[in-house]
Amino acid sequence: MGSTCVRIAIDAMGGDHAPGEIIAGALRARDELGVEVLLVGDPQQIQNCLPPKTNLEQVEIVPSEGAIAMEDEPLTAIRRMPKSSINVSMDLVKQKRADAVVSAGHSGAAMASALLRLGRLPGVERPAIGAVFPTIMASKQVLILDVGANVDCRPKFLEQFGILGSAYSQYVLGVEEPKVGLLNIGEEDCKGNDAAVRAHQLLRENPQIQFVGNAEGRDVLSGRFDVIVCDGFAGNVLLKFAEAVGEVLLQILREELPQGLNGQIGTAILKPNLRRIKQRIDHAEHGGALLLGVNGVCIIGHGSSQAPSIFNAIRIAKDAVDHEVLQRIQSQYSTLQSESS
Structure with a gap:
């Protein structure tokens, strides 16, 4: 069991301490956990936060436009800002360019974006944050x-x-x-x-x-x-x-x-x-909480997350991918539906 190379899309613009602390946690996870990290956000701001002498060939930056603020109404905001960092991060999972998403931004926006872009697993009526x-x-x-x-x-x-x-x-x-x-x-x-x-x-x-x-x-x-x-x-x-x-x-x-x-x-x-x-x-x-029930691995971190929390959130995401949690949950629901029919 376990993936040879888990790729994590990081919402670098989400959270109170973005992008600096988000990037620091992501780079630590890359070095210690052996994951690939895709830093989603404003390229210039991300580059300004990278440590000196960082090899840019080892860091993939995915451009986005803007971030959803904590005071924004989630559904309205993600529709108004289709290229926001959380939406681009979810799209990477939908396009199979990433195995999971980690965000410390607006939790309501993360859930709304996951539902609209990834959808629910068959049989799941409401996803839950665990x-x-x-x-x-x-x-x-x-x-x-x-x-x-x-x-x-x-x-x-x-x-x-x-x-x-x-x-x-x-x-x-x-x-x-x-x-x-x-x-x-x-x-x-x-x-x-x-x-x-x-x-x-x-x-x-x-x-x-x-x-x-x-x-x-x-x-x-x-x-x-x-x-x-x-x-x-x-x-x-x-x-x-x-x-x-x-x-x-x-x-x-x-x-x-x-x-x-x-x-x-x-x-x-x-x-x-x-x-x-x-x-x-x-x-x-503990890093963050897993949004269970959507068709993708999505970890929602605390808005106040700093580098250690982001590192642990990425660790949770990697564990979920390695243990095939989506496939396991879908198998449970398939069994339940066949027994009730």
Whole structure:
């Protein structure tokens, strides 16, 4: 398994720190992960951000015209700016010139562009953004979806998120039999509103999902679940809260470590442990979220992404391509549709 040369289209103009930090992360990924990167954006700005003595023959720059601002209405903007960096990036995947897209720009625009240019996988009604969270179990992560693509969800969408999340968890995260939960206000089957009760029933009856019940807020990071499904409103609140908690914990560690010579000695001894703590709780280490359900690999990064986040987002994209996540998900849906017909 694995691609001989994965090509990633990078939206170099998307994000608060574009294009400098985006380019720095992309070049690091090229050197350390062995991927080819296509930097999409304004050629002059990209060249101005390249390190001195960069061999331009090793860097492919794909021209685009403008970038979609965070305050723009997504669908209107991508139609008004067909040659914007996110649209050109998606076109590269559609044309098979790239295997995946990474963008830290307007997440709504990235999703709208993916839907219009790449389309949905057959059988998928609504794509979902899946984000990986750490848990209290050192070797285990949990995939949450949706974290922002669909504010309102019908029960059928939540069932489909369970299928999408299970496939990703199994084939990319390496979980043999992913345990799926439904975010809810209680563990009992009857808890929640009508949509939650109906979603619970659909998830429980789906033979392709190992559904283990409702997940309360305190269960999200417990390690009991491998996948948790929810609507994009609750998921996005959960995502932003988890990011804030991680930042608070890192700041507390900085403040509470002893000062002076003893502090330096203690910090040196604890350095490997502190590095592992940072890797587990710092959202920059996770890079971005995969837009699951569209006919292409698309990673949506944080708007505030800097070089380390972009590097990790590209790593996620490479993993998804190497593990053939699109083909796996499509196979799951083909099986489901044949069984229901």
